[in-house]
Amino acid sequence: MPRAVRIVILLLVLAVLAGLVELPALRLRVSRLERPEQTEEVARREVIRPAEEARDAKKEKVPMYWLSETDPGQLAPVETPLALGTDPVERARAALEWLITGAPTPEQRPLPLDTTLLAFYLMDDGTAVADFSEALPHELPSGIATEQLALDAITRTLHAAVPQVRRLHILIDGHEAETLAGHVDLSGAFDLTLMGPATPAAPAAATPAAQPKPAGTIASQPSEPPVKAPAAEEKKIPAATKPRGGE
Amino acid sequence: MLFGGMGKKKSARTAGLAAIFVALAAFGSANPGAQAPMPPQSPGPPIHAPTTQQAPPPLFPPPSPIERPATPPPTTVILDPAHGGQDSGAHGDPAEEGAVEKDLVLAIALGMRRELERQGIRVVLTRQNDSAVSIDERAAVANALGAGYFVSLHVGSTGEANTAQAYSFGTPHGGAPPAFVPRPPGIEAVRWDDAQAGYLVASRRLAELVQVELAQKLPRSPDVPQFAEVRQLRVVAHPAVAIELSRVAEANPASLEKTAVPLATAMVKAIAAYRQASEGRP
Numbered sequence: 019m020p021r022a023v024r025i026v027i028l029l030l031v032l033a034v035l036a037g038l039v040e041l042p043a044l045r046l047r048v049s050r051l052e053r054p055e056q057t058e059e060v061a062r063r064e065v066i067r068p069a070e071e072a073r074d075a076k077k078e079k080v081p082m083y084w085l086s087e088t089d090p091g092q093l094a095p096v097e098t099p100l101a102l103g104t105d106p107v108e109r110a111r112a113a114l115e116w117l118i119t120g121a122p123t124p125e126q127r128p129l130p131l132d133t134t135l136l137a138f139y140l141m142d143d144g145t146a147v148a149d150f151s152e153a154l155p156h157e158l159p160s161g162i163a164t165e166q167l168a169l170d171a172i173t174r175t176l177h178a179a180v181p182q183v184r185r186l187h188i189l190i191d192g193h194e195a196e197t198l199a200g201h202v203d204l205s206g207a208f209d210l211t212l213m214g215p216a217t218p219a220a221p222a223a224a225t226p227a228a229q230p231k232p233a234g235t236i237a238s239q240p241s242e243p244p245v246k247a248p249a250a251e252e253k254k255i256p257a258a259t260k261p262r263g264g265e
Numbered sequence: 266m267l268f269g270g271m272g273k274k275k276s277a278r279t280a281g282l283a284a285i286f287v288a289l290a291a292f293g294s295a296n297p298g299a300q301a302p303m304p305p306q307s308p309g310p311p312i313h314a315p316t317t318q319q320a321p322p323p324l325f326p327p328p329s330p331i332e333r334p335a336t337p338p339p340t341t342v343i344l345d346p347a348h349g350g351q352d353s354g355a356h357g358d359p360a361e362e363g364a365v366e367k368d369l370v371l372a373i374a375l376g377m378r379r380e381l382e383r384q385g386i387r388v389v390l391t392r393q394n395d396s397a398v399s400i401d402e403r404a405a406v407a408n409a410l411g412a413g414y415f416v417s418l419h420v421g422s423t424g425e426a427n428t429a430q431a432y433s434f435g436t437p438h439g440g441a442p443p444a445f446v447p448r449p450p451g452i453e454a455v456r457w458d459d460a461q462a463g464y465l466v467a468s469r470r471l472a473e474l475v476q477v478e479l480a481q482k483l484p485r486s487p488d489v490p491q492f493a494e495v496r497q498l499r500v501v502a503h504p505a506v507a508i509e510l511s512r513v514a515e516a517n518p519a520s521l522e523k524t525a526v527p528l529a530t531a532m533v534k535a536i537a538a539y540r541q542a543s544e545g546r547p
C-alpha cells in the first residue's frame with residue numbers, strides 16, 4: 019500500500035474514534051433543546067425539587083401561612099412536609115419560595131405567583147433582608163387587608179421556618195419601599211421576636227373549616243377578645259412591633 | 266457588598282431621623298398638651314421644638330366641671346381620602362376598566378364632609394381633588410391641628426361587597442407595643458415616624474366604637490376592628506383609624522356615595538361615645 023493511502027486510512031480511523039466520543043454528547047445537547055418550554059412556575063419548582071429529593075429523608079413539617087380555603091380574608095397555616103436543610107439562609111429561601119408557589123389552590127396564594135425572592139441575607143445578629151421582585155407590589159391587589167395578609171404570610175412563615183431571624187427588612191427590587199402596595203408600612207424592620215412561638219398548624223391533608231372571621235385574623239388562633247371600650251383602666255393593647263431608627 | 270451599602274444608608278437615615286426629633290410635651294392620653302411632631306427634614310442636628318409654640322388643647326382634660334367652658338370647642342374630624350394623582354389605589358382587573366379607589370374615596374369624603382358639617386363638626390380634608398399628596402404631607406396637615414380625629418378612607422380589593430372594616434395601627438398578631446428609640450435624658454421628644462405611638466390605645470378604642478357603628482350601618486360588616494400596619498396612621502398624632510370599604514370591583518360610584526351619610530353618622534356616634542368615655546362629657 020502506498021504510504022499516502024496508509025496515512026489517509028489512519029486519519030479516517032482517528033476521525034471515527036473522535037466521532038464516537040463527540041456524538042453522544044451532541045445527542046444529549048440536542049435532546050435538551052427539544053424539551054418542551056417550561057412555565058415559570060414549573061421551572062421555579064424544579065429549582066427546589068433536586069434539593070428536596072436529595073434530602074428526602076430529612077423532611078420536616080413546616081407551617082405555610084397560606085390564605086384559608088374557606089375564608090380568603092385570613093391566613094390558615096398548613097403543616098407542609100419540606101426538606102429545608104440546616105443552613106438558615108437556605109431554609110429561609112426554600113420556605114419563602116414554597117410559600118409563593120406551593121399553595122394548594124390559586125385562591126390560597128397570599129403573594130402573587132410571579133413574585134421572586136431575589137435575595138435573602140442573614141446577619142449574625144439575627145437581622146435578615148428579604149429582597150422581593152417588583153411583581154410583589156405590582157401584582158398584589160392593593161388594599162389594607164390584602165397587603166397586611168401578604169406581610170403576615172411572609173413574617174409568620176419565616177418565623178416558623180427560621181427561628182434565628184429576629185428582625186426582617188423587606189426590600190423591593192433592591193430598594194427600600196415606603197409601603198407594600200400603597201398601604202402597609204415597609205420602612206424599617208419587622209421584629210419577629212415579638213411573635214412568640216410558631217402557631218401549631220393544621221395538617222396538610224385536611225384543613226378544618228374554620229368559622230369565618232373578620233379579615234386579618236389567623237384561623238388556628240382564637241381571635242383576640244375585643245377590648246370592650248370604653249374600658250375603665252388603660253389596657254395595654256398589642257400594637258406595632260417595629261423598632262426604628264437606632265438600628 | 267450589600268451590607269456595606271446598607272450600613273451607609275442606615276447611618277444616613279439615623280442622622281436624618283435624629284434631625285426630626287421634635288419636642289412633645291407629652292405622649293397622648295397620659296400627658297395632656299402634646300405638641301405635634303414636625304414633618305421629616307433634611308439631616309442635621311436634632312431640632313428642639315420652640316418653647317413658644319402654642320400647645321394644643323389637651324386630649325383628656327382633667328375632669329374639673331368648674332373650669333369647663335360653657336360651650337365645648339367643635340370636634341374636628343380630619344378626613345383623608347387616600348391616594349390621588351398617579352396613585353389610583355385599588356382598581357379592578359384590568360386597571361383601565363371600572364372605578365378606582367382614589368375617585369371613590371374622594372367622593373365619599375366630600376359627602377361625609379357635607380353631613381359632618383351639617384351636624385356641627387369641623388372637617389379638614391387632606392386632599393380636595395385628584396392631586397398627589399404624600400403620606401407625610403397628609404400627616405403634616407393633621408398634626409398641625411391641635412386636636413382632632415383622623416379617618417383615612419379606603420376602598421379595598423377584597424372582602425364582601427358593601428361592608429366596611431376599621432383598622433387602628435398595630436400588628437394583627439399583637440405582641441408588645443412598639444419599641445421606641447430611647448430619648449436622651451431631659452428631651453421630651455418623639456420621632457415623626459412614631460407620631461402614633463402615644464395614641465395606640467386611643468385609636469384602638471375609637472376603632473372599636475367605629476366598627477360597632479359600621480356593623481349597624483353596613484350589614485354583614487365585622488363586629489370588631491383589626492390592627493394593621495397602615496403607613497398613613499403611623500405618622501398621625503391623633504386618635505386615628507382607617508376604614509376600608511369593600512370592594513373596588515363591585516363599586517359603582519353612585520351607590521358608594523350613598524355610604525357617605527351612614528359613614529359620617531357612624532363617626533359622629535363613635536366620637537361622641539369616645540369623648541363620653543374619655544372625658545366624662547355627655
Ligand SMILES: [Zn+2]
Nearest residue numbers: 347354419420
Ligand atoms: Zn387605599
